[in-house]
Amino acid sequence: MTRPRVTFDHQIPAELRAAGARGLLLAAEHVLGVSSDRVPLDEAALQRSGTASVDEAVMQAMVAYDTLYAVPQHERMDFRHAPGRRAKYLESALNDSVTEVRDVVAAQLRRALR
Known part of the structure; x- marks a missing residue:
């Protein structure tokens, strides 16, 4: 069974985009x-x-975090970190912020529709 797709035949107005x-x-x-509050700290x-x-x-x-060790620090669950700091610092921040992310985007769209 294929899932239905929603497509639009018209362009999204520039203001909404x-x-x-x-x-x-x-x-x-x-x-x-x-994530910045969770990222492992050294220097x-x-x-x-x-x-x-x-x-x-x-x-x-x-x-994104752009250091040579950003990915290992994120992925390695066996590394030790200071209190409050941890592996999966970005993934957990996104997962814990789903509601806020949705609300922020929705607020901007509502503002444009006024």
């Missing part, structure tokens, strides 16, 4: 803030490398 992109960026910045280079961005062409938000 811009509002959606703005909402995605604000939501990504929220996730970045939550804070990993924490400072965090960025949030949006690709408006495909309407996707990204949160």
